[in-house]
Amino acid sequence: MQIALTAKQMRAVDEYMMNKRHIPGIILMENAARGVCDIVMEQIEPCVAHVFCGTGNNGGDGLAVGRILMAHGYDVYVVVLGEPGSMTVDTATNFAMFADMGECAKCITGFDQFDAWDIPEAELVVDAVFGTGLTREVEGIYADCIDHINASLGATVVSIDIPSGINADTGAAMGIAVVADITVTFQYPKLGHFLFPGREHAGYTEVVMIGVDDGCDVADEGVVVYYSDDEEMELEPRRMNSNKGDYGRLLFVA
DSSP: OEEEBOHHHHHHHHHHHHHTSOOOHHHHHHHHHHHHHHHHHHHOOSOEEEEEEOSSHHHHHHHHHHHHHHHTTOEEEEEEESOGGGSOHHHHHHHHTTTTSOTTEEEESSHHHHHTSOOOOOSEEEEESOOTTOOSOOOHHHHHHHHHHHTOTTSEEEEESSOTTBOTTTOOBSSSOOOOSEEEEESSOBGGGTSTTHHHHHOEEEEEOOSOOTTOGGGGSSEEEOOOOOGGGOOOOOOSSOOGGGGOOOOOOO
8 A cells, every 4th residue: 555645745745854854855855866876776787877957856856866876887967957046955056066077967048058969879868857846838948858858769768756747646748748767756656656647657656765754644644555465356467548448347236
């Protein structure tokens, strides 16, 4: 059994960990990044990695992921969509760590600036553009970036928290959304990981713990997702986007 939260509930859990458990946001960000990197490094050998970041905290997670992967031998190139002045405090802290690392990190305001960057093709793409707080349609440079990520044929795409462009509460694609191979989310899955089309965009989803939330009432109020280890209860594999009626009908006479 798992609890799946809304974006608002997850924000309350984050606030509880920071305010009641006294875990600084930058530590939660570092724990999140290390959780992502552990999963990436288990499955993907050091290679060329492109990390696409927004200016919010999801982008900060991505910047930390880029730094950690670089320390483990990956050839990392980080792109931040936006100006440095629009970054959150913790994201700016992680971006500053790239200041002395040469031409491996750029802030861009138009995607043509990325296209003009002479860097190797990616074998790993990390999506850290939008997190669970997205509520508006994706457009402009963000839509261009998601288009590019989805066109990265042959590369493994890893989304941080939720595929960028997916509404964390409804699973809806907000105009356009990343199609990930792997999604790494934190503390709890979100409703958008289970509701379509978010479920299909998320790929294989892994939940990693980043802090302590014992005693947080919000964590007991989500939607319950049940799993069973009973083989007799398991259905045959089914297509991701299908309906129960596609597999026949059952009549009960009582």
